[in-house]
Amino acid sequence: MAIKVLVVDDSVFMRKLISDILNEDEILEVVDTAKNGKEALGKIKELSPDVITLDIEMPIMDGITTLKHIVNDFKKPVVMLSSLTKEGAEATLKALEIGAVDFITKPTNIFKVGADEKKKEIIQKVKISSKVKILNGKLNSQHKIIRMNNYKKNRGEFSNLIAIGTSTGGPKALQAIIPHIPKNINGSIVVVQHMPPGFTKSLAKRLDSLSEITVKEAENNERIKKGYCYIAPGDYHMTIDEVNGKELYIRLNKDRPVSGHRPSVDVLMKSVSKVKSMKKIGIILTGMGSDGAKGIKSVKDNNGFTIAQNEETCVVYGMPKSAVEIEGINKILPLEKIAQEIMNRVGV
CATH class of the missing domain: 3.40.50.2300 (Response regulator)
Known part of the structure; x- marks a missing residue:
């Protein structure tokens, strides 16, 4: 038909x-x-x-x-x-x-x-x-920050790296996670969202205006800081480089697209899987195709914890489904529970 x-x-x-x-x-x-x-x-x-x-x-x-x-x-x-x-x-x-x-x-x-x-x-x-069912319209703009009781003041030190990959439906899904994270999170977040150049900068700016943590478009050779969220710029792969066994830096490159994508979730996740000095969390959100499945499995295989958005809350259940099918996922969650799961695991 x-x-x-x-x-x-x-x-x-x-x-x-x-x-x-x-x-x-x-x-x-x-x-x-x-x-x-x-x-x-x-x-x-x-x-x-x-x-x-x-x-x-x-x-x-x-x-x-x-x-x-x-x-x-x-x-x-x-x-x-x-x-x-x-x-x-x-x-x-x-x-x-x-x-x-x-x-x-x-x-x-x-x-x-x-x-x-x-x-x-x-x-x-x-x-x-x-094929997408339109169930509701605009997201509620009131974002409840998840507060943790075990607040420890430290000098910019953190022990968790959270990597998120998404495509179709991603901007809205990210709005259901990033603005709920408190600024004193014991970690840093890196994101690949399939988008053209320029659009990722606008996405970072929009998320930053809604969030306690600092959200920005990633820059080459930038040191990763606590309480920040870095979004890969359109048309650049983003990888994480561990220096001296403790400091993390962002590297951007224009290597060939992977599975038709640059930035690619697989490229980011594979680099995150090699990080030794931090606990690692990999998250795959809504999106068509299978980008990120192999990468997130390597995060799981290298002592990381992995989460996939469930089918019911995805705009397109493609990328999470592919990751689940190759046994790359520890936990499947509805979108509205992912921010809380992050905070339960990393704290402040």
Whole structure:
């Protein structure tokens, strides 16, 4: 049975191009297009598509306003189309918070949208998103910090390294974990979220504004500090390097993509598994594909503790499922219990 798609974009060229790409796939069918949000809402009501692609910048009713109506009134999965700009990144993160399932970036050269790699990405993301059930909208912005009784004041020393890997649904999942962590955590957090350059900086900035701990985009050769969360920059692999048996440093590189990803969760996790001076926790959250499964298994095999987000709370149960299937996971938890599990294990 065909997956029905509504394409929403104010550009005639983009509407035709996206429609042609999606119609190339045998199970996708573009049932109609709309040139603005107001028109889109009418067509959703009339045609009940399975999934919508939605441009952010449109006249009459923009993508963000339209998305709020779609999530609240129709509970339909939405894939956003975003420009590769700072403003585009910030608007996309807002859309993911509101309830968009995923996003596709428009290349700076518009004609590259039809390139084979981009076509494959568009088709895959629309197909995956069509299966997602939209249960609730925006996350509650009130983040309860987990307080621990055993507060010990120490001079920046810490004994736990927490590595998190995620993809589709990740920004929202990270918001359910990072802002709950107290600033005096006895540890540091490193994160790989599959995102393009620029978007990871906006993600770090957004999480930092919600959190007690300091969240930042990672920089090459930066020393890892207690109470910090470092997010791998888009298009760079991130590894952890242990120096003198006690100090940890971030190394960034542009080695080949692994399983199509740079940054790759596997690359981060494998480097974390080699750390000897600290206790290690590996966490795999929502995401399509299998990136991180082998890496997190090596964390587990090297005396680390590993957690996977459960299927019920994942947007896409791909990456956690792959890690579970190869026996790389110690504990499977719903998203809302992961922050507490981290604090139970590392303390302050």
